[in-house]
Amino acid sequence: MHIKEIELSNFKSFARKVKVPFYDDFTTISGPNGSGKSNIIDSILFCLGLSNSRTMRAEKLTDLIYSVDGKSPGTAEVTIRFDNVDRELPIDLDEITVTRRIKSSDSGYYSYYYFNDKPSSLNEIHEQLAKARISQDGYNVVLQGDVTRIISMSDTERRKIIDEIAGTAEFDDKTDKALSE
Numbered sequence: 001m002h003i004k005e006i007e008l009s010n011f012k013s014f015a016r017k018v019k020v021p022f023y024d025d026f027t028t029i030s031g032p033n034g035s036g037k038s039n040i041i042d043s044i045l046f047c048l049g050l051s052n053s054r055t056m057r058a059e060k061l062t063d064l065i066y067s068v069d070g071k072s073p074g075t076a077e078v079t080i081r082f083d084n085v086d087r088e089l090p091i092d093l094d095e096i097t098v099t100r101r102i103k104s105s106d107s108g109y110y111s112y113y114y115f116n117d118k119p120s121s122l123n124e125i126h127e128q129l130a131k132a133r134i135s136q137d138g139y140n141v142v143l144q145g146d147v148t149r150i151i152s153m154s155d156t157e158r159r160k161i162i163d164e165i166a167g168t169a170e171f172d173d174k175t176d177k178a179l180s181e
């Protein structure tokens with residue numbers, strides 16, 4: 001499974017609807033400073049609910065909505081299309097989509113998630129993504145500084161990351177639960 005395309009609408013510097021294609025082996029994004037390269041990575045963290053606003057380099061979530069001169073459309077949306085031809089996610093579809101939309105409101109913001117166009121909770125989406133070993137602690141997105149952090153971790157902490165990536169951590173949780181029953 002891999003990302004096929006990301007569609008951004010009013011997310012950070014992407015004012016118009018923009019589609020970013022990804023290839024099945026390797027994709028690099030290049031461009032001048034401030035052109036929006038890192039914003040594309042932020043959009044992955046945002047859409048899949050893998051991070052809080054700080055690691056997306058925003059004070060608050062509504063700062064992720066495109067704005068110029070204090071004017072903003074008040075809503076932003078990101079869709080990620082995954083190629084699932086290899087059926088890594090055990091759903092009989094070649095394409096899986098996850099969409100997240102936020103709307104600013106007087107009291108803060110509203111957040112909406114969709115899995116294959118159906119309204120979903122973030123929990124439901126994380127449960128699905130976990131089947132393809134995509135998780136908050138899974139280092140599917142490796143950010144600046146992560147490598148240094150991993151190097152300076154204790155052996156036990158590093159082991160936990162390997163368990164998480166290998167997908168065995170969930171069995172540890174289940175074993176602990178079973179033993180305590």
Ligand code: ATP
Pocket residue numbers: 011012013014031032033034035036037038039040063064065066067068
């Ligand atoms: P570098 O090469 O320096 O790492 P980059 O290509 O990664 O640059 P980004 O950090 O992705 O650049 O983009 C930064 C730009 O995004 C800035 O110009 C900033 O003003 C703009 N930006 C961030 N949030 C918003 C927003 N909510 N509305 C409009 N523009 C925004």
Ligand code: MG
Pocket residue numbers: 037038039
């Ligand atoms: Mg950058």
